[in-house]
Amino acid sequence: MLTTTRMFTPTSQIPPLERASMMHVLVVDDDAAIRAAxxxxxxxxxxxxxxxxxxxxxxxxxxxxxADIVLLDLKLPGGGGLPLVEEIRTLYPETVVVVMTAxxxxxxxxxxxxxxxxxxxxxxxxxxxxxxxxxxxxERRHFDTESRRLREKLRTSDGFGTLIGRSPEMExxxxxxxxxxxxxxxxxxxxxxxxxxxxxxxxxxxxxPNATHPFIPxxxxxxxxxxxxxxxxxxxxxxxxxxNRSKEGLLATAEGGTVFLDEIGELPLDLQAxxxxxxxxxxxxxxxxxxxxxxHVRILAATNRDLVSMVEQGKFxxxxxxxxxxxxxxxxxxxxxxxxxxLLAAHFLERRRRETGVSYTLSDDVLRVLGxxxxxxxxxxxxxxxxxxxxxxxxxxxxxxxxPTQLQEYRMQWxxxxxxxxxxxxxxxxxxxxxxxxxxxxxxxxxxxxxGDKLTAARLLGIGKTTLYRKxxxxxxxxxxxx
Numbered sequence: 001m002l003t004t005t006r007m008f009t010p011t012s013q014i015p016p017l018e019r020a021s022m023m024h025v026l027v028v029d030d031d032a033a034i035r036a037a038x039x040x041x042x043x044x045x046x047x048x049x050x051x052x053x054x055x056x057x058x059x060x061x062x063x064x065x066x067a068d069i070v071l072l073d074l075k076l077p078g079g080g081g082l083p084l085v086e087e088i089r090t091l092y093p094e095t096v097v098v099v100m101t102a103x104x105x106x107x108x109x110x111x112x113x114x115x116x117x118x119x120x121x122x123x124x125x126x127x128x129x130x131x132x133x134x135x136x137x138x139e140r141r142h143f144d145t146e147s148r149r150l151r152e153k154l155r156t157s158d159g160f161g162t163l164i165g166r167s168p169e170m171e172x173x174x175x176x177x178x179x180x181x182x183x184x185x186x187x188x189x190x191x192x193x194x195x196x197x198x199x200x201x202x203x204x205x206x207x208x209p210n211a212t213h214p215f216i217p218x219x220x221x222x223x224x225x226x227x228x229x230x231x232x233x234x235x236x237x238x239x240x241x242x243x244n245r246s247k248e249g250l251l252a253t254a255e256g257g258t259v260f261l262d263e264i265g266e267l268p269l270d271l272q273a274x275x276x277x278x279x280x281x282x283x284x285x286x287x288x289x290x291x292x293x294x295x296h297v298r299i300l301a302a303t304n305r306d307l308v309s310m311v312e313q314g315k316f317x318x319x320x321x322x323x324x325x326x327x328x329x330x331x332x333x334x335x336x337x338x339x340x341x342x343l344l345a346a347h348f349l350e351r352r353r354r355e356t357g358v359s360y361t362l363s364d365d366v367l368r369v370l371g372x373x374x375x376x377x378x379x380x381x382x383x384x385x386x387x388x389x390x391x392x393x394x395x396x397x398x399x400x401x402x403x404p405t406q407l408q409e410y411r412m413q414w415x416x417x418x419x420x421x422x423x424x425x426x427x428x429x430x431x432x433x434x435x436x437x438x439x440x441x442x443x444x445x446x447x448x449x450x451x452g453d454k455l456t457a458a459r460l461l462g463i464g465k466t467t468l469y470r471k472x473x474x475x476x477x478x479x480x481x482x483x
Contacts (some may be wrong), residue, residue, distance in 0.1 A: 023138055026067035027051035028058045028084070029100065030077055034123075038071055041130055047138075055084045066092055069137045071121075074101045074112060082112055089116030094144055096137045100125075142182075162199050164347050165340035169332040173200070180327050181207040186279075188264075188324045189302040191331030194380030197302040198262060200331055205258040210298055213257030216250050221263035229271055230287055232259075233278070239288025251284050251295050258298045264324065265305035265316060276320045299324065334375040334382060341371050344379060348386040360390050363399050369411050394464015401470060443471055 025047040029035045035051045043049045047069075052058050055076050061067070070088060074081040081099065088097055097117040113120060118140060119133055163170065180187055181204050189197045198217060205215045220228060234249030250259055261267070267275065278284045279299060283292045301324045310316035334341065345362060353359050362370070366389075375381050389402040400411060446457045458468040 023068040023141060024048045024050070024065065025069045025071065025134070026058065026061055027071045028053075028055070028076065028081065029071075029073040030054060030075075031073070034073070034100075038130065041127060042071075042134060045131065045134060047134070055081065058084060059087070062088070062092060062095075067095055068141045069096045069098065069134070071098050071100060072117075074099050082115065085112045085117050086115050094141070096141045096144075098133055098137055163196065163203055164344050165337060166343065167332075167337035167339045169337045170340060173329060173331060176327070176329050177203055177207070180204060180329075182209060184209065184298045185326045186299045186301070186324050187326070188307075188328040189300065189331060190328055191302075191304060192333050192378055193304050194378035195331040195333055196379050197304075197331055198260065200329060201258070201260040201262075201300045201302060204300060205260075205298075208298075210257050214254045215258050215260065216254045217260040217262055218250060219262045221266035225268045225271060228267065229274070232271075232275070233284045233286055235287035236289045239286070243288070246286070249284055249286060249293075251278060251297055252293050254297045256296055258300055261299065261301040263303055263305075264301040265303040265307055265310060269315070269317065272317045272320050276317060276323060279323055334378045338371055341375075341382065342367060344382055345370060345386055348383050349390070352387065352390050356390075358390075359396060360393065361397055363397055365400050365411075366398055366403060369400065369403070369407055373407060373410055394458075394467040397463065399467070401467070401474075440471075440475055443468065444475075444477075 025039075025042045027035050027038050027042070027049065028051070029038070030053050032053070035053065039049045039051045050061060050065075050067075052061050058070075058072070062070075072081045072084060076084070085097055085099065088095055097112075099112045099117045099120045100123060101112075101120060102123045110120075118137060121129060121133055163173070177200070187201075187204060189200050191197050201217070202215060205211060218228070218231060223231065230247065230249070232249050232251050234247050234252060235243055236246045237243055261275075278295065281292075282296065283294045285292050307316050307321055307325075311318045311321050334344075345367075349360050349362070370382070370385075377384075385404055385407065386398075388404060389398045393399075393402045400408060443457070447454065450457050454468055454472075455465060458465045463471075
């Protein structure tokens, strides 16, 4: 039964759950008084509520209308509530089950949790205890629903948020993001330069509970230490030479939102200590001020450095590392997810089309080189390569000659190292030479038919005049029209 603690609190003073109105609670108890009291409290908190007295009625109710939360007494007539917990777990895995039990049967409640219940309430319980359990259960149900929605979104698209990729490596990243996005825990994002760590941070923020609040990035590697401190914590007028007015720190500006600390490994040790204190105490003290300001922000941090080694070397504080590393996400390098390269290239080409109105495609030889190159600059390097090729190309088809020098040199090294190449690579190289020869013959045949009219030939071939002249120069062709 419910104890009398706060039993006569006016219902208008019970704070409603933010998401309660969207959720349905099923109360299962053979004690009519308990059913009525629990239903009343849940209803006062904004839940839609129904109640039944035994397992048989509960099964029928769940079949007719799936519940988000089930409050279930373990001592039910006709076999008890434990088998019902197992059935709910199997048939309705997204339903959150809270079991209610007397002192004498706490062991049964523990067993119920092993079979799928989320929490248990020991009778007699107070209104506060029941309210807290309902709040936690609704948060868990909401979290599970949003995680499932994001998982479904990534299954039916080319990526997650603004992240692009379908490789197994990226799907592992998506699974982590779908869980951490709906929490407020710190997340440490690891990966090489150019892998998209800031995009991961933005994806977490804009798919989470703080999405309507500010997202503020701070590049710890590009600011001198004094500027980082004043940027993060702010300062008061007169705090130092040039401080003609007070400035609010970013940790305060981002109230309710997210601060993304990029290149956190570059933060000096003394600032690491101040940051740790701010995160632990949830307050900051602006430079030159004696007043402390409370902060409520989520911290996301990223680095391309090995923080574990830095901790061992005394270059990064161990306590700050553990504070930031509640959850970590490793963003794979582009060479670790080569199957995503063509998808990313198509994405960048489509974005270019939207910006310029011009559609570009990649030739077969370019696609093969893009897929085999190691991309030390990762996605950022690929994006810049595509943009450069579009800017330099004279036609809608991007050829190897439109690519940066390092890719052209790589292609030549690849072609010239057959003795060290695997058999499959040699076969691909033969295919590339054949395509190049076909391209050459197409150009020469067109010019012959047009008596050397290069402008008309370029137009018919779908390439630019500059590209045609460059190709002829590569072939060693003179300006003689009888080519």
